[in-house]
Amino acid sequence: MMDGGGGSAPNTKKWVVLYPVYINSKKTLAEGRRIRTEKACENPTCVEIGDCCHHLKVPYVIEIDKAYPRDFMQVGRVRVLLKKEDGTFFNPAISSRKQLMLHVAELVPRHAGRTKKQEPASSSNAGPSKSGKGGKKKR
Template sequence: MDGGGELQNIKRWIVFYPIYINSKKTVAEGRRISLTNACENPTCIEISDCCAHLKLPNAIELDKAYPRDFMQRGRVRVLLKREDGTLCNPAISSRKQLMLRVSELVPRHPGRTKKQEPASSSTAGPSKSGKGGRKKR
């Protein structure tokens, strides 16, 4: 019974679309924080992991999409305040604070740092570029 009540409450949790903190988007396209604070192409999984790191209950809804960018699927529901009105994380009391904290954490996400390392080593890896094979004369 209690589990069913918990699902009902998810409807009351705040909605967090990745586009809110995407530095590749304009305010007109849906970005909600300043460009200097935004991060590049965040995913729902990264946002969810960051919320978990901040000890905030969250749920990913992959069947939903942001109305202005319906091609990018997924959003994250986050619980900021419990039923009794107390904050889940006293350091985060508003959506804006949540967006700013998550956008700080996303670039340091373990999945993101792992992705960047192989890309940089693979570009430096091939020694053929040193032989001048690519240059046309």
């Protein structure tokens, strides 16, 4: 995490808030998604978003105890600082909240923890789905 300790906590109030819902391809616009489904990623977590912010070299703080206002069951958010004190951007490629969401959504599927998890899951899902289809055809 790239937070400056207890002293910088009050300063994070002005930082951009990024809820995982904003870039979740499984959610609808009404449920809170903010970018196109094609650009969004599947079920991102705060830790993955934080790691992506670290990769993009922008300061961030994960607030795991905060809930999404529209759905309080979705806990966690990430605060990100886009601009330095002199007004220049930490990452010139990211000059808005929307660009941040698009960049993070692009990076999350390539996240190290995610790629390891998906390989066994996709192969185990392929077996039962085939037998499931066969079972349905026979009935």
